[in-house]
Amino acid sequence: MTPDADPADSDNKLTDGATERPFDDLLEECLERLAEAAPVADPAELAGMLPTGGTVHAEGLLVEMIKLDMAAAAESDVAPTLDRYFNALSPSISAERAPFDLVLEELQLRKECGVEPERNEYAARFPQHHATLDRFLGVATATGGAGRQAPPEEIAAGERVDEFLVVQTLGRGAFAQVYLARQESMQRLVALKVSRAAAGEPQAMARLDHPSIVRVYDQRQLDDDGVHLLYMQYLPGGTLSPVVRRAAQTTPADRSGAMILEEVDERMLAAAQLAPEHSAARAWLAAASWPMAVAWLGAQLAHALDAAHAQGVLHRDVKPANVLLSAEGVPKLADFNVSAEADDAESAMGGSIGYMAPEHLRALTASRFDAPTEVRESADLYSLGVLLWELWQGRRPFEASGAAGDLNAAALAQLESRKVPPLTPESNGSGSDRALEETLRRAISYDTEQRPRSGAELAGGLRLAMHPAAADLFDPKPRSLRRAALWPSPWLVAALAVLLPNILAGVFNYFYNERVIIRRHPEMQANFQLLATWVNSIAFPLGGVLTLWFTRPLAQAMADVRAGRRVDAPALDAIVALCGRGAAIGGALWGFAGVIYPVVLRLWHPGFPPDEAFHFFLSLLVDGGIACVYPYFVLLLAVSLVYYPRMLRRSLHDPGFDRRFANVRREAAGFLLAAAVIPLLAVAMLASRDVLARDILQTAVAATAVGLLASFTAYQAVLSAWERMGEVLSTRRAAAPGLIDSGATR
Incomplete structure (x- = not known):
């Protein structure tokens, strides 16, 4: 509401090479002078x-x-x-x-x-x-100025208007004045907006109740002179415009979250307000890097837009001057005076062309008889993306060059600038910078289909930039191991993860039983080899087919990701379930073999001792247990560190995350216990055989130790990855102080 001028823009140049300010900034100042x-x-x-x-x-x-x-x-x-x-x-x-x-x-x-x-x-x-x-002629409608009225005479400090005692002037616009005033009936400070005519702002904002939207208390009309009063929540930190200007004048290395607090404190000092002594939000912001701070501000504003859109309200004028800051530096969206109903999507009145989406600019410059251009919710997200890019980089992402003959020409120049890729940003290559850049590039995409689908989705991407460790997980560095793990086909990864441990266990079990049991019964040698051939020729192909069947959701999901499509909740369920299913494939087939071998050998050779037949069964059961555990952890590592983060990189939104994490934690703990118990049972079983060769026992013990260590390492890596993802995806924790999801307020 404070009519701060928007930051100077270096995109437009004078013919002599001097920097020219943006047309919309200059226009605001000229209209302010004329309004008087x-x-x-x-x-x-x-x-x-x-x-x-x-x-x-x-x-x-x-x-x-x-x-x-x-x-x-x-x-x-x-x-x-x-x-x-x-x-x-x-x-x-x-x-x-x-x-x-x-x-x-x-x-x-x-x-x-x-x-x-x-x-x-x-x-x-x-x-x-x-x-x-x-x-x-005959059907004309006003295009921009009709009905505008200059604001009333300025009110001096100490004067009263209705029940409001004016403390000081906060700002003056072309059509309204904003004052810091004390509402005597409520004994509270308010921001008092004084104009000659009521706008649609109170009706729009009265429907919005969100921590990141300025709260409008009420409005009233003074009958004697037509003065309209709108009073709302007072925020002593001023607008975001001074912060944007300071970012433009500061080198990237010197920008930080503390810079925002310095600007807030300067405004509070001018208003004789004291900064809060104990504030978790201020402490977090003071320690935050610049991309983290920009993302923190942006996520809250994205949630504010999400809440407004959920109520059918479009803002239409997202810019730094319409973002107010609390004493803690928390941003709140204001000035819905040019907002529109979501079902009035063809309206394009109002707004600031420097932040407008392409479709908004097309609607603004279109002839009355042109095909209508829809200006939907994604236009607000686009404007927020431009604002955040300007805050992050100190300049807007597009260059609009040349002189503007009028507002229409300036809008057309801006529209042309949107058709080229954004300017290359200055970046230190950190996870936060990479996540912020990718999120903002999507937000300011010329194609509306490529933008985030909602403010909540945009906020998810911005939350990622607030957590560098999580950012490296969702967006691995180039030439990193996790990035390289995306290249092999999911079919190949799953097949190797499931079949290779089973093949190794099968080879070990064959030679173990052949050496420990079958050699003691030479008459069973031929039938044992025949039976092993039949069982393996059925079990391994069947295991391969089942593995490929259960891998289909994973392969399809990765294909969707490469094509830019989103992965739905049932697919995510199937992908996480692949770990347990891969283990179950081996477990079921080894259990089947554990019954077939001793039963068939007893049928063929009635003299086969029952205790040795039972030992045969136990050996297959133990090897099968080991062959279940290792595929599980290999698949869990692949899903948790590679595939699941990749599938959610675009939306960064999974309402079922906390449920999935709880299931993974519980299931992984069970398999870790199995990884410790089953090999110990195997060693005990092997040691009980008096004819066991020392080399077999040593091999089994070594394999047990290595396998248990590998399982424990995988278990810790998986839990750590899910904890980091939870910083962004969990609905049970705040990403940072002051950050509140829009979904909690609906």
Whole structure:
């Protein structure tokens, strides 16, 4: 609500190489000056309100000031005419160079004053627009200035308005003034917005109850002079605009979260407010790196937009001046005065062109008879992405060069700039920087389908930038082991993870039983080899088929990720379940073999001793248990460190994360216990055989020790990975102090 000017933009240049400020920044200042005097007695006064030192945007600024001045004249029932402006401001602007939107403004205002426009008159005055005016005469609507009213006279500190005692001026805009005031009935400080006409802001914000949206208390109209009062939550930290300006003037190495607190404290000192002594949010922000701090601010604003969109409200003017900061540096979204209903998606009035999405710019510059352009929720997310990029880099992500003849031309230049990739950012290559860059690139994608689907999804990406360790997990560094693990086919990874341990266990079990049992019964040798051939020829192909069957969801999900599609919850369930299913494949087949071998051998050879048949069964059961445990941990490592983070990198949103983590923790603990107990039983069983060769026992003991150590290491790595992912995905913990999910407030 404080009308701070937006940061200077180095994207536009003067012909002599000097830096030129953005058109929308200059326009805001010019309209502020004009608002105090409109309507002017002599149109030549408008030239004196242009920026000192000259600007390439002079003609465009004059056009917009003429619109406002004509609107102010129309409020007094004076039918405006452009000719008096052309005569007073020639040669800066003339009828021959008048843009169409300026002509249309005069036409509409004259109709509102009861003067019916004549086709021949306008054709003679503006022949260059004859064909277009022919379509608009009789159906014209205002395009930008009609109905605007200058704010009331400034209120001095100490004066009262209704029940409000003005303490100091917070800011002055073209159409409203904002004061710090004390509401005497409630004995509280409020931000008091004073204007001549009510906007849609109170109705829009009254439906919004979110910690990251400025709370509007109420509004009232003063009957005697038509003054409108809107009073709302007072935030002493000022707006985000000074922070953005400071970021532009600070080298990347010197930016940090503490810089935000320094700007907040400066505003609080000016308002005679004290910073809170104990604040977890301030402590976190003071220690945060710059990309982490930018992400912290952005995640809260993204949740605010998500809450607004859930109520059917679009903001339409997300920019630094519309973000207020609390004493703790917590951002809150304000100024929904140009907001729109979500089902009024074709409306494009209001907004700041420097932050507009391409579809918003197209709608703003479209002719009345052009096909309508939808401006949906993703346009707000785009504007937030531009704001955060500017805060992060100290400049906006696009260059819009050249002089703007009017607001329409400036918007067209901005639209063209959106069609090229963003400027290359300065980055230190940290996990936070990489995560922030990737998230913001998606947010400012020209294609709406490539942007985050919601504010919650955008917030998820920004939360990732707040946790460098988690960022490295979801977005592995180039040429890292986890990045390389994405190259092999999931089919190959699963097949090797399941089948290789089973093959090794099968080979060991064959030679163990052949040496310990079968050699004591030479008559069984041929039948044992025949039976082993049949069992293995059935079990291993069947195990391979089952492995491929259970791997299908994983392979499909990775294909979806490569194609830019999102992975749904059932697919995630199937992928995490693959670990247990891979272990169950071996367990079931080894259990089957454990029954088949001794039973068939007893049928073929009735003299086969029952105790040795039972030992045969136990050996298969123990080897099968070992062959279950190792595939489980190999698959769990692949899923937890490679596949699952990759599938969620785009959305960073999994409502079932906490449930999955609990299941993984419980299941992994069970398999770790099995990894310790089963080999010990195997060693005890082996040691009980008096004919056991020393080399077999030593091999079994060594394999047991290595396997147990590997299982424990895998178990710790998996839990650590899920803990890090929980920093971003868990709904049971806050990513940082002050950060509240939008879902908790719906």
